[in-house]
Amino acid sequence: MARFRGRGMASVNYPIGMNLGGDPSQALIHSNPDGKFTVALSAIDLGQGMKQVTRQVAAETLGVPVEDVYVDTADSDTGPHDMGSFASRGTHRMGNAVIAAAREARGVLMEAAAEELEVNAADLVTDGKGNIHVKGAPSRSITVRATAQAAQFKQGKTIAGRGIFLIPLSSVDAETGEMNPNTAFAHACLVADVEVDDETGDVSVLGMSSAYELGRVINPKMVEQQLVGGAWMGISHALYETPEPYYPNPDHGPRDFNEYLMPGPGDLAPYSITILERPAPDGPFGGKGPGEMCANPVLPAIANAVYNAVGVRVNDLPITPEKILRGIKANGGAKPQHRRGGAL
């Protein structure tokens, strides 16, 4: 009886968004009398960082400080329509909608400032710190706050913008079966090293390394956070989690968190990540967004690593000790596969 090491690899080409009758997101932006901006979205931030990313995108496009933008989300009764937060579409779809809305709002903002400064709006620039001034003449300046107040109380203008981003439905070509449902793909490759015990069927993940190509990384710390957390969820899906261990037989299904297995803080594997940035031509500042693909390559990489270690190909998840032991038994023992290269 022994523990066998194995290495597995997986690559992912990950499409951003959906093709369900078209994939639109809308955004509305308006200024408040204090010169700050409210972005209204119906998409929800479940913790993935969509609020922060759209806030940065709005601030950058408007030309105002990030602190001066508030993103209000998730009231689908009153907000502009959105398909929702899924399919890793948040950064790409909502980011683009926010850019469109912010551009329109910025246009009105500059017109209002031009009226106050008695210049041509085309000659004005923002400094990103809450001021608007004449290009090349920083002293001829007005604050965004004063502009917002002048627009509201003197000029009778709404500094506001509407934005929509739509990927239209791509129909299947009847002749060829061809379709083009996605405009942006993110990419990843992940390598997992595991150790498999041929007596117990237990799998330990010893370490993982990945490279992710995500377009422009709009918030690097949040991307790293999502990749780390998502990889943990990938390990969890690969080796632990199932509500139906003997599907379709419902027996022995977990009833609560005591029985629904997930790795805990003591089951973590060292994980090194490399981020590659190839801005997407149609992404907000080139962004695509990591989303679900944080977890996706972990599953096939671990499945391949288990095969590499003991020669058992498990085709349904999770890869439980029982399935591994049955496979080893069917093969007449552990059959380590050929291995190249050194330790990860």
Added chain:
Amino acid sequence: MAKVPVQFRLNGSDRAAFADPADNLLTVLRRGLNDFGPKYGCGQGTCGTCSVLIDGELRLSCLTLAAACEGASIETVSGMADGPNLHPLQNAFMEHFAAQCGFCTPGMLTAAKALLDRNPNPSREEVIDAIAGNICRCTGYEPIIQAILSAARGMPAQRRS
């Protein structure tokens, strides 16, 4: 069933509430005393997000009868900050991006505080052991472990209580 009065200290203030004898502490904190820091997750003691300190001991408020807390001193995550100054653990959680959706965070912070109160210089293994009763779905735990270790390193002795 007749309600019973229960009095305890909550985050340093004397508080009183009428509780059903079968009410758990979590219910009384959230519905009776409007302390929404501890969260209602599983309601059966397996997720840890309702964690509070009762007389300095880490406890699951969903499994603790409120009436049994008569005269106790209870600390929740809502009392961790000192006015506008966040507890070093709270700062470390922000700096290390140790929260995504935030639902586990009250329990994680409370479990971490219980650890540092009794062991100011924990090892990584001791940190892992301390949060083993708290489930997090987003972070993969590593940022939380790093935040707690970092807070322990950076905390002056007088701020540790």
